Amino acid sequence: MTNDLPVDILLVEDNPNDAELALRALSKHNLANRVEWIKDGAAALDFLFHRGAWAGRGNGVPRLVLLDLRLPKVDGIEVLQQIRACEATRALPVVVLTSSKEERDLVATYQFGVNSFVSKPVAFDEFARTVADLGLYWMLINRVPPGIGTPS
Amino acid sequence: MSIKTQLRVAAWLPALFGLVIGAGLWVSWQGVDRARARAEQAELSVRTISELNALTQEFLLYGGSRVAGQLAKQQAILAASLAAARFTAPEQRALLESIRQGQGDLGRLLRLLLQGTAVSRDQLAGALLVKVQDLRFKARQLASREHLEVVQIQRRIDNLVLVALTVLTLLSVTLLTWLSRRLIHGLERLGAAMHRVEGGNLAYQVTVESGDELGRLAAAFNAMTGRLRDSKTLVEERTAALSRRTAELETANADLEAFSYSVSHDLRAPLRAIDGFAAILREDYAPRLDAEGVRLLGVVSDNARRMAQLIDDILALSRAGRQTLRLIELDMNALVQEVWQGLEPQRTGRAVDLHLAELPPAWGDPGAVRQVWQNLLGNALKFSRDRQPAVIEVSGRPEAGETVPGTIFYRVADNGAGFDPAYAGKLFGLFQRLHGMDEFEGTGVGLAIVKRYIEKHGGRVTGEGRLGAGATFCFSLPGGPNDE
Structure with a gap:
């Protein structure tokens, strides 16, 4: 993926296996073409805010962020907070996709304005279906306000 | 003199x-x-x-x-x-x-x-x-x-x-x-000393000036403050020991919480990978696998899923142990209806008769009691799946002769596989199963969670059954708030 192509889905996931399974599920529905996979919270923020390795990136804001909670450097909740704190990304749809079933994570992410909270099922068929449903819903069914998912 | x-x-x-x-x-x-x-x-x-x-x-x-x-x-x-x-x-x-x-x-x-x-x-x-x-x-x-x-x-x-x-x-x-x-003079000295001791200075001593009644009174007073000092020291020691223990327990609890949080996150990911990659193998390499290879991959997947279930159950049990109960009056009829609807996937395509009597309300934590009903009704459904139709009876009554608020008894009975009464003692034990893995799936945690929650409410739970003749579980909950 080059810096010039617009990105539809930002997948923030530190576990390469989970990322591979998610990408496979998305690609089955032709949703994986414009997915950027980033392995830690700090890099995710750099990508979103056009900093560091992504300084000068010209492809605007993605249409969806799939965010894990346990991430190296900056954890998922912190990433969510910073997304909501910034004017350009405030309305960006963020879906937490995590192994956690803990109530406190659920409560915290909703407090910081998450759009959806999805537990990753262990069974692969369920997991694949869940990821595919998410991609289909947010890419094809859901509508976003202007400024989101369009090149700046 | x-x-x-x-x-x-x-x-x-x-x-x-x-x-x-x-x-x-x-x-x-x-x-x-x-x-x-x-x-x-x-x-x-x-x-x-x-x-x-x-x-x-x-x-x-x-x-x-x-x-x-x-x-x-x-x-x-x-x-x-x-x-x-x-x-x-x-x-x-x-x-x-x-x-x-x-x-x-x-x-x-x-x-x-x-x-x-x-x-x-x-x-x-x-x-x-x-x-x-x-x-x-x-x-x-x-x-x-x-x-x-x-x-x-x-x-x-x-x-x-x-x-x-x-x-x-x-x-x-x-x-x-x-x-x-x-x-x-003597009385004033004693009075002043009492005032000081009453003010918290337990170390204060009256000097014994004579061997007369006043002297004896002063000596008795000193002995009394000595005893007071001793018991205060004892109380302080015990309080310190208690707060040490509380701190230890809090640390242990925090450790446990961190552990279960980590389990919840980190133990599931490898299982998902095992199941996921086994599935990919099955899908992408099916032409090159024979029937035995496909079966073996199925075994890998099944075990990954069983382990995932086990992790979920252990976490639920751990939560049951740590959770602080939030007691309110529970509308049991509504609660049981809700749980029954949630069990829809387990009874699709089955003939199940639910006999739900009018249930008296009880006093309990909604999440905990919901889990109790879920486990008991889930068990009843699971172990009666070979029956045509499966009959599940749910009833409740206040304890006979009890004063308000008293104790409320609830009962869940099924006509399922039952169990050998010889092993009734193991029914509520952790990881105890009375059926083979190939008969009924399960982790042996569900009834342990039921017991833990019911006992946390101050109630009791019993189970009886016969092999092939169904099982009946009874549990009790307080009918109203405690006076404590």
Whole structure:
């Protein structure tokens, strides 16, 4: 993926296996073409805010962020907070996709304005279906306000 | 000396003093009486001598035996009274002695006069009269001396009483003042000490100044504060130990929480990878796998999913142990309906008769009690899946004869596989299963969670059944809030 192509889905996931399974599920529905996979919270923020390795990136804001909670450097909740704190990304749809079933994570992410909270099922068929449903819903069914998912 | 003795002394000393004064007065009054008696005796002598004087003159003028007889008689009376007289003071004794001599002389002169043998009757008469006058004078002197003595004794008594009263008053006042000062001083010291101890200074000690009651009181007070100090130290030690234990428990709890959080996150990911990549293998490499290869991949997937279920159940059990209950009144009918609807996936395509009686409300934590119903109803569905139809009965009743709020009993019965009553004791044990893995799936955690939640509510749970004849589970919950 080059810096010039617009990105539809930002997948923030530190576990390469989970990322591979998610990408496979998305690609089955032709949703994986414009997915950027980033392995830690700090890099995710750099990508979103056009900093560091992504300084000068010209492809605007993605249409969806799939965010894990346990991430190296900056954890998922912190990433969510910073997304909501910034004017350009405030309305960006963020879906937490995590192994956690803990109530406190659920409560915290909703407090910081998450759009959806999805537990990753262990069974692969369920997991694949869940990821595919998410991609289909947010890419094809859901509508976003202007400024989101369009090149700046 | 003890305060009791001192108070006794203070009471008895004036009494003793009074007794001594009384004795002194009695002795003095005796003296007065005796002096009076002596004065009267002297007066009697004076009267007798006057009588003798008159009779002598009568005899000198007229003579005659009648007068002579009376003279002799009066002379005898005077002699008797003088012989009986007793005087103590030397002056009076000397006077008495000279009066006795004078009386002897008078007697001789009178005998001479009465015999009529005197040389000169006139000379004799003159001497006689002089003697009588002299005697009368001396007797009067004696009487007046004794009167004087009476007055002196009385004055002495007055002085004695005055001095005694003064001394007695001074003595009483001094004794009582000293005693009350000591008492008040001691009591004030004790009072101040009590005030300090009451104010929290348990280390304060009263100095024991004497061996009397106040000293003993001070010693007892010190012993009491000592005991107080000891028990305070004990309480402090126990409180410290308790807060140490609480801190340890809190740390352990935090560790456990961190552990279960980590389990929840990190243990699932590899399982997902195992299941996921096994699935990919099945999908992408199916043409190159034979039937046994596909079966083996299925075994890998099944085990990954069983482990995932086990992790979920263990986490639920751990939550059941740590969770603080939030007790409210529960509408059991609504709760059971809700749980039953949630179990829809487990009963699709099955014939299941649910006999749901009207359930009385209970007092419990909604999440916990929901989990209890979910596990019990889930079990009932699971173990009755071979029945056509499966019959599940749910009922509840307040404990008979119990006062409000009392205890509410609930019952879930099924007509499923049941269990061998010989193993009923293992029913609620963790990871205990009474059926083979190939018969009924499960982790052996569900009923352990039920037991833990029910016991946290202060209730009890029992299960009975027979192999092939269904199982019945009963549990109890409080009907209302505790008074605690």
